[in-house]
Amino acid sequence: MLNMIRERLRQGHRTGKFPRQEPSLPERFRGLPEVAANLTHPQINVAVNGCPFNALSEINGKMQIDLGRCIFCADCPAVAEGALSFSRDYRLAASHRDDLRYGDDIYRLADKLNERMLKLFGRSLKLRQVSAGGCNACEADLNVLGTLVYDLGRFGIQFVASPRHADGILVTGPVTENMKSALLDTYAAIPEPKLVIASGACAIGGGPFRDCAEVNNGIGELLPVDLYIPGCPPHPFTALDALLRLLGKR
Amino acid sequence: MNRSKLIRFTHGACISLKELPCLDFTEFRESLLEEIAGDGRVASFFAMPADDGFDLYAILAHDWREEFALLHCRVGDVYPALTPDCPQLHLFEREIAEQYGVLPEGHPWLKPVRFHNSWVDAADIWRRDPQQHPIPGDMDFYRVEGAGVHEVAVGPVHAGVIEPGHFRFQCHGEEVLSLEISLGFQHRGLEPQLIGGPHPASIHQMEAAAGDTTIGHTTAYSQVLESLAGVEVASRAYSVRAIALELERLANHIGDIGAMAGDVGYLPTASFCGRLRGDYLNLTAELCGSRFGRGLVRPGGVAFDLDLPLQEKLLQRLAVLEPETRGAVELCFDSPSVLARFEGTGRLSTDDAETLGLVGVAARACGLMRDARLHHPVAEREFDTPVIDTDGDVFARGNVRRQEIYASHDLIRDLIKRLPEGEDQRSLGPLAADSLALSVCEGWRGEVVHVGITDGAGKLARYKIVDPSFHNWSGLAMVLRGQQISDFPLCNKSFNLSYCGFDL
Ligand code: SF4
Ligand code: SF4
8 A cells, every 4th residue: 555655656646737738749740731832733743643542632723631531641752742741730620521621721620519519518528439440549549538648537528338328429440341330330329419520540531541442431421420530540639639629628 | 201392491581482392282281280390380371362273371480490481382272171280270271261262171160250252253161142241240159058058249349449349258157168259340451452562552551450569560561571672671770660669569568557457446557557658659759750650660661760869868768767667567566456366367378378379478478488579580689588477377468568568678778779870761672573571570469470472573462461469369268268257358458469450
């Protein structure tokens, strides 16, 4: 017992000050991408063709990036080309699939829920998580939200065991053929009204497995998504920011 | 046996398929069993379509001789199963049956592995409709009948934030008589994706083969390509990979000890370790921007340098983290109530572990010294302090992790101190045509084995991945026999195996 208390004192108090204080992220962290202004057509062309996941496209002579497809590669050819750079901004969540596509304009972050939903879920949100072909990095960094550094519980958000107890579903993974029906069953078992959150590049658009024969390209065509959390995997602060934004706490 | 018919090689070799003898099946079988009897174990076993039938390749590891043996033969769509004589092949043979419709006749346990359609135009072994996608978990489960026997089915969707899988227990009261594990829910079809490659997306798919083993899988993948291209990785990159591999081990081992402590209700260690795990992941993020090592390892080297300021930062952080880690871990191993739950629970004998072909932490906890860092370094050996325990129980698996955590700290410090100067990335030329290369990387769970075979144009014609979980899930099923069903979560955490690494 004494050992335990001694160790407790040594380990100290670790709950983070987020959201009152911004997190400090590693220097090499890759957050919100920035599209360079005034790119020439050939520059855009090289960048667009260099992305294995078709995250980049040219619209009206300008380059656009789709955060629903980008997996934040370290060796992005567009970065080498000077067409794209990664900032350290970890806030990436969006409410609409379209908002994930942007160029040199301002990226539109997720809105809070409407009045009715906020009244229902604003102070207590229970989520059922389903991993549908995820690589376990997304899952691991969601589990981290339960550790004392992030302490998700203090915001009234909790992952629960039964879909019957849940207010929404949070999906990771591209939805393998083999998980499709289990995912839909779990969704169906959640009482209305319910929320759907797509977390990670896989769940949004298939991620690195996009167009593989055994996967669906994310949950977009299967479920009505209320919140998109980009990243591969999303940083825990990205996910936490997303959930707080949804509940109007940021 | 005619020894010239068998190719022996060391890690990193590129073997020309033209020089590879094709044994007839009887020779193949006898040589294989002889190798196994002579201290060999199966590292990989797979098939590949050929003009007239299928090529079978067996790769056997001889750990103490630090070498591998490669056997090759050709079969039609049916051959006598090897599993009855060599049980560690049981999943490999099921896998081949599922992928190519090749029937291992006399296999005692022939069921689907991942529930996908055959990769070639072949009759389905289980006579399922080839027009329909198989239904996961649709197979005959082993059943125990009798008074008071009942069945418990769990999954695919589990209670926590965990990957999906199906567990079927046959119980008598609280006691588990048998556990059968049916996976495949995470199957993304990774191996067929690589055919015709390497493609631009391949490295990213390897990073996500098992996301918690990103460094392990990308290192194995890169080494295969380097061997096929005849390029030796730059020594600085070799060391940076080794450091990242240890950081990955630290984060996961600490997380596992925390999870095991949590499962027996010992919350101080559970919560300290939860925090510490994140701190180690953050060290990897300092190196490459990603907590899971995404983007670091690339064929030919590493994409990020461990420069001097970063070296100092890592050393400083480790100096703080190490005593905190020791404190958190020792606290739980010092606590009689924890030990009472760990000791004797989920015990696996050395013989069973050997028969099943276990690898990694689970094997070392049963007294089997299997560590690719020690036995099969691709270049200079940097590790000589392997950890072993003999009891094969939850305690032993925890204890191996605990000792390995301490060994990893020393190894990282040492690697940083001796970090060679020079380039960290070399460009790879074309891959050798008609060749085979094998790579082994001791990930935190155990050895990650990749094999690449090229066609006449130097493109990948077959790529085989064996995650340590592929061997080890059978170990978990085995330890549950005669155990209380309420001990399943603890036993499961003590193995902590990968679903997606198994499912591919
Ligand atoms: S980071 Fe990767 S996914 Fe994103 S645009 Fe660049 S290459 Fe494409
Ligand atoms: S988005 Fe990336 S990290 Fe998440 S499951 Fe997919 S591959 Fe893994």
